[in-house]
Amino acid sequence: MSAFDDRPPRAGVVLTGVFSLGVVLTTGVGAIVALVGGVALVAATHTQRRLLAGVGAVCQLLGLLTAGVVGAGPVPILTGMVLLIGAWDSHLYTSDLARTLGRATPTRRLLAVHLSITVLVATLLGAAGYVVYSSIDGGYPIGVVLSLFCGAVVLLWLSRG
């Protein structure tokens, strides 16, 4: 009987690495910590270790926070956050595919569709945030108040369920 090959699909490991590398490139002074986190996240995806993945993601987040604290611009930070979300989602989805479908099953289309949606949603959220940020920069406090109000309403609506 052929045993089920529950190793993660290679494409998923590669994509996690690409997203993690993207985070490293956007973090500037925090790149070392982010790099360590990226390596840990890729290793965790390959070996399917949840704890190591958590450590890796936290390190990448620390790199991003360091960059933000030392004054990185909104574009690299928002891009970094989108990519960090992509890396984490890629790790989770790849592990899930490994558990249910294994390496022998073609899963590239699933990966591509799922990660495209995740990155698209993250990018839209980032773009919305960037618009708000620009409005603050432009000196329109009413826009900020309105945005906060709308955000609070949306959060309340979402948390009803």
Add this chain to the structure above:
Amino acid sequence: MAEAADVQRTNRWYGIAGVSFCCIGVGVLAGSPVLVLAGVVAVGFAFADRIDSEPNHAIDISRSLSTATPTAGEEVTVTLRITNRSESICYDCRAVDGVPPALAVSDGSPRLGRPLAPGGTVTTEYTITATRGVHEFDDCWISIGNATGTLIRQFRVPVMGQSSVSCVPPAPQPVELALYGQAVGSTGRIATQSGGSGTEFHAVREYRRGDPPSRIDWNRAASTGELSTIEYVRERAATVVVVVDARAQAYCNADPDGQPAIERAIAGAHAITEGLLRTTNRVGVSALSPTECWLEPSTGDDHRSQLRKLFGTHPALQPIAPTEPYLPITMLTQLRHRLPSDAQVVLCTPLADSYPALAGRRLMAHGYPTTIVSPDPTISVDDDSDAPRVAVAALERAERVRSLRNDGIRCLDWRDESIQVSVERAVRRWSR
């Protein structure tokens, strides 16, 4: 249609709210508005499972096989066709076909993962290698997810189309197992103690009226003038019941990836029945199994094809170990009551435990000459960690073989050679 299944949350973004608050907190403390913004991006995913719709797609699955009645070892291509019957996109559709546990997938994968457009169909192919038995496919396991992967629904779908493979092995090379000198009336190949028609010289007696002229000793008649009749060793057919040990214990093997010992036991039993039928003996088959298995001793071509079908597809001899309890004394008594009074028994068993030896002794004690044919399940072990366990099992089995032989029961220890070689060696030993 599919069984109802509840939607499950995957908690994929569990903890993202913490990341968001972390960013916002550090951003506020450090006076960095961009970190606050980054937190806003993250917070959106905390509510993804509330925003996204539930996966409620209707999935149809059909299966087709390149052949439903393959020969043993033949490759069978299985085509699985999955259709999304709903009017929305299924972003994440995963399927695992219910491959029969005794069949190995030799090429491709019985698993499939693809997004499915409304009304869309996706097809996958994989190959299985057919082995003896009737193999039933199980339902297909399906998992569908929403776009963000936060909600999934898992269920089993009955598959339309072909759902079983039936593989009857070809007739094996016959094996002429030496039987005990007990026989019935019809002419056969078992030598008896009495004289009569045959080929081997037995004695010369006085001529009796009605003796066939071909058996008169004409040389003696010419020299002495008295008629005498030559008697040959009378050869008679035997009634033999071949019993296969098909209890769960017989499905053992030292190599977990190898075929269970019962497969060799069945192959050996089949070869022996072919050999016995060839020599005009009456052959029946039974099994020590929780599932009833009995074929009356008989002979002829129809019986031969019945035997072939029985060894290939009978539920008592399925490739997967039975889970039902086996009642050792009841089943043995039942078998004993069914056996014809003049029957010999050939018990094919790996002797994995003491019960078959006990059964052999009981049958012998009740007047059924019993021969045990035992494929050795302890001969191959690849994993060193299993070596001590297998060594102990081999010692126990060797002791059972020795003890049976000491009790006067013929016991054929069938190791890794062919059944023909093993039988020839045993027959030489028994004839000494």
